[in-house]
Amino acid sequence: MTTDSKDKLEIPKVTFDEFAAPGYEAWKQEAIVSLKGGVFEKKLFTKTYEDIVLEPIYTQEHVAAAGRVDDLPGTGSYMRGTRVDGYLTTPWLITQECSEFLPGTFNEVLRHELDKGSTAIHTVLDQSTCQGKSCDGEEVLTGLMLSTIEDADDAFADIDLEKYSFHIAAGPSSVQLVALLSAMLKANGRSPEVLTGCLGADPLGALVSQGSLPCSLDALYDEMAHQLTWVSQHAPQLRTILVDGAVYHNGGASDIQELAYSIATGIEYIHAMQIRGVDCNTTAKHLRFSFSLGANFFMEIAKMRAARMIWSQVVESFGGDKDAQKMNVHARTSAFTKSVYDPYVNMLRTTTEAFSGVVGGVDSLQISCFDEAIRPGDEFSRRIARNTQIILQNECNLRQPVDPAGGSWYIETLTQQVADKTWKLLQDTEAAGGLLKALRQGIPQQAVQEVLAKRFSQLAKRIDRAVGINMYANAQEVLLKQQPVDMAALKEQHSKRVTEYCRDIDQTFCQEQLAKLADAISGEPGQLVEAVMQAFSAGATLEQVTAALRQDETAEPSVTALVPHRFTEQFEALRQKTDAYKERTGDNLKIFLANMGPIPQHKARADFSTGFVEVGGFEVLKNDGFADVDSAVEAALASGAKAVIICSTDDTYPELVPPLAKQIKAGNPSMLVMLAGAPAPEFEPVYREAGVDEFIHIRANCYKILDWLQKAGGIA
Structure with a gap:
C-alpha cells in the first residue's frame, strides 16, 4: 500500500515554550515544602571528610562560580585526560x-x-x-x-x-x-x-x-x-x-x-x-x-x-x-x-x-x-x-566516550x-x-x-554505613577460611635455591665486581646501573649488592609511621571477640526483647534493636509481644538473657518503663536493661533511676554500646 506524499500526516513540531524554565530558587522552595519543617541546609547538604559541602543540586552557575576552564581532552591542564582519544584506541x-x-x-x-x-x-x-x-x-x-x-x-x-x-x-x-x-x-x-x-x-x-x-x-x-x-x-x-x-x-x-x-x-x-x-x-x-x-x-x-x-x-x-x-x-x-x-x-x-x-x-x-x-x-x-x-x-x-564526566x-x-x-x-x-x-x-x-x-x-554512630558490618549484619555468617602458608618452609626453599646458585659462582670475580660499586656511586651519571648489572651478571645476590652500595651509609632519622587501617576494623574486632567467646564456651551473649503491646506497637523498634545488637554478633531472643508488665518480666527473667531491650512507643514508655525496669532489676540485679528510643529530657532521669542502663536509638554510638555490652556481659 502506498500513500501520496501530499496525503502524509503532518506531525506538528513539539516545543516546550508552554513550560516555564524552573530556576534554582523555585526548586529550593518546592524542596523546603517537601521537607515538612526540616531545615533545608541540614537535610540536603552533606559535608565530606575533604571539608567540601555537597549540595543537593548543581547548575551551570555553580560551574561558572568555580571558574572551570573548558579544556579539551589531551590539552590544556589535562584535567580531562592526557590523550585526545581517551580509551578509544588504547584502553587502560x-x-x-x-x-x-x-x-x-x-x-x-x-x-x-x-x-x-x-x-x-x-x-x-x-x-x-x-x-x-x-x-x-x-x-x-x-x-x-x-x-x-x-x-x-x-x-x-x-x-x-x-x-x-x-x-x-x-x-x-x-x-x-x-x-x-x-x-x-x-x-x-x-x-x-x-x-x-x-x-x-x-x-x-x-x-x-x-x-x-x-x-x-x-x-x-x-x-x-x-x-x-x-x-x-x-x-x-x-x-x-x-x-x-x-x-x-x-x-x-x-x-x-x-x-x-x-x-x-x-x-x-x-x-x-x-x-x-x-x-x-x-x-x-x-x-x-x-x-x-x-x-x-x-x-x-x-x-x-x-x-x-x-x-x-x-x-x-x-x-x-x-x-x-x-x-x-x-x-x-x-x-x-x-x-x-x-x-x-x-x-x-x-x-x-x-x-x-x-x-x-x-x-x-x-x-x-x-x-x-x-x-x-x-x-x-x-x-x-x-x-x-x-x-x-x-x-x-x-x-x-572520552571524558564521560565532562560537562x-x-x-x-x-x-x-x-x-x-x-x-x-x-x-x-x-x-x-x-x-x-x-x-x-x-x-x-x-x-x-x-x-x-x-x-x-x-x-x-552509624552516620556512615558499612553493609554487613555496622548495618545489616548477618548473624549466621561463617567466616571465610584462612589459607595457612608455611612461611618457614618457603624461606628455607628459597634459601636453598640461593645457596645452590652461589656454589656455581666464581666468588673472586663476583667480589671484584661488587667492589666497583662504591666507586660507581660517585662516578659518571648512569655508571652505577651498569656496575650493578655487571655484579648481578657475575653472580652477586641482591643482599650482596645492597651491602656493597651502602657499606658506609647511616640510616635516615626516623619519623612517625602511618599505620595502615581498614574502615571496619573496630567493629570487626568486636564481632571477633563474640565469635571467640562462642567457640570457647559454646554459648553467646543473649539479649531479650521485651516487646510491649501488639505487634504494630513494638515492631519498628524491635526490628531496629535487633539489627543494632546483631552487629556485635549477639543472640537476640524475639517474641510477638506482651500484654502487661508482669508477663514481660517473668519471660525476661526466665530467658537466661544477660540483657533486656524494652521496645514500644514513646507514648507508652512513661507508664511501662519504670515498673518494668524496676521489677527486672529486683529479680536479677545483674541483668542489663536498655530502652529502644531516645527518651525525652524530662523522662531520662526517671528511666535511669528505675534501672535503665542504656538507650538505643539512631543517634546512639553503636560501637560504644556494643563494647559496653561485651564487657558487662562477660565477653573479654
Whole structure:
C-alpha cells in the first residue's frame, strides 16, 4: 500500500515554550515544602571528610562560580585526560597483582593472568626484596622473593616483555631491580630497551610507611639520579619513580590529603634530582603516581581529574614541557574500605571504585581481590577481580566516550573544589619546608590521624554505613577460611635455591665486581646501573649488592609511621571477640526483647534493636509481644538473657518503663536493661533511676554500646 506524499500526516513540531524554565530558587522552595519543617541546609547538604559541602543540586552557575576552564581532552591542564582519544584506541591497562612467593610459582600464576585477560605485569615484591636483603628471620612474606639473576629468569620465563609492561613498587630504591632485570635480559641476548611501564622507587613513601629507612635519603636520591640518567638512554619507556598515595589513603586520609601529600612527594623528587643535575623533564617523564579509589564515587572521579590538573601546573612551574606535564596514573581499589565480614559485598565495592577510576581517567588499574582483608587471593577471587575489569572494558563500553564526566555540573564543580583545597594543603606543606620537613614534624601524620578518628566516629554512630558490618549484619555468617602458608618452609626453599646458585659462582670475580660499586656511586651519571648489572651478571645476590652500595651509609632519622587501617576494623574486632567467646564456651551473649503491646506497637523498634545488637554478633531472643508488665518480666527473667531491650512507643514508655525496669532489676540485679528510643529530657532521669542502663536509638554510638555490652556481659 502506498500513500501520496501530499496525503502524509503532518506531525506538528513539539516545543516546550508552554513550560516555564524552573530556576534554582523555585526548586529550593518546592524542596523546603517537601521537607515538612526540616531545615533545608541540614537535610540536603552533606559535608565530606575533604571539608567540601555537597549540595543537593548543581547548575551551570555553580560551574561558572568555580571558574572551570573548558579544556579539551589531551590539552590544556589535562584535567580531562592526557590523550585526545581517551580509551578509544588504547584502553587502560588491566594490572592484576601477582604476589606468589617463589619465582617458579609466580611465573605460573603470571602466565595464567596474562592468558586470561591481564594486559600488564603487576608484581608484588616481598618486603625483604624491597629492602634489598634476604628473607631470613621472622618477617611475614608479602610477595615475590628475588635474590639472583636466576630468580628473575625463572619468574619471567616465557613472558613477552616487549608486549607487556610492568607495574612494580620497588621500595626505597629501584636501582637493584632495574639492574637485575636488565642483566637478565642481557644474559638472554636482549636489550633493556624492551622494558616499559614502571619499576618504581618511592623512598619518601617507604619512610612514612615504615618510619625509617636503611640508609640516608641522600644516598637513595643519588641512586635515583644515576638510574634516571641510565634509563633515559637505555630504557626510555621505563618509569623508575613511583609515588604511591596508598600509604596516606590506608592511614585514613581524605582524598585531599592523599592528593596533596602525593604531589608534594613528587615535588621533593624533582627538587632532589635537579640538585643532582637531572632536569625536570627527565624526572617527570619517568615518574608514575598511584592512587587508591575509595567509596565516594563522585569524589574519586574528581580526585583523578584534579590530580592531573595540579600536576601539570607543578611541572610547568619547574619549566617542564607539555609532555612532561602529563601525569601517568595507576589506581587500585581501596584496601581501606574492604571488610572481613560479609566479604562478598567487597565485590560490589571494588566494582564501583573501579568504575569511578575509569570515568576519572586512569592509565592502569588494579581491582583487588574481594578477600584481600582475610587471605591471599586464590583462583576464584583473582578471576572475579580480573573479569570485572574485562567486563567494564568490553561489555559496559567504558572505553567511550572520552571524558564521560565532562560537562557534568556536579563533577566539574567538585573537581575544582578538590583542586583548590589540594592546592591550599600543598602550599601549606611547602610553607613548612616541604614534605620531608613536614613529616619530621609529624604534620601530615597528625592530620591523617584526625581524619581517621572522624571516620571511626562516624561509623561508630552509624552516620556512615558499612553493609554487613555496622548495618545489616548477618548473624549466621561463617567466616571465610584462612589459607595457612608455611612461611618457614618457603624461606628455607628459597634459601636453598640461593645457596645452590652461589656454589656455581666464581666468588673472586663476583667480589671484584661488587667492589666497583662504591666507586660507581660517585662516578659518571648512569655508571652505577651498569656496575650493578655487571655484579648481578657475575653472580652477586641482591643482599650482596645492597651491602656493597651502602657499606658506609647511616640510616635516615626516623619519623612517625602511618599505620595502615581498614574502615571496619573496630567493629570487626568486636564481632571477633563474640565469635571467640562462642567457640570457647559454646554459648553467646543473649539479649531479650521485651516487646510491649501488639505487634504494630513494638515492631519498628524491635526490628531496629535487633539489627543494632546483631552487629556485635549477639543472640537476640524475639517474641510477638506482651500484654502487661508482669508477663514481660517473668519471660525476661526466665530467658537466661544477660540483657533486656524494652521496645514500644514513646507514648507508652512513661507508664511501662519504670515498673518494668524496676521489677527486672529486683529479680536479677545483674541483668542489663536498655530502652529502644531516645527518651525525652524530662523522662531520662526517671528511666535511669528505675534501672535503665542504656538507650538505643539512631543517634546512639553503636560501637560504644556494643563494647559496653561485651564487657558487662562477660565477653573479654
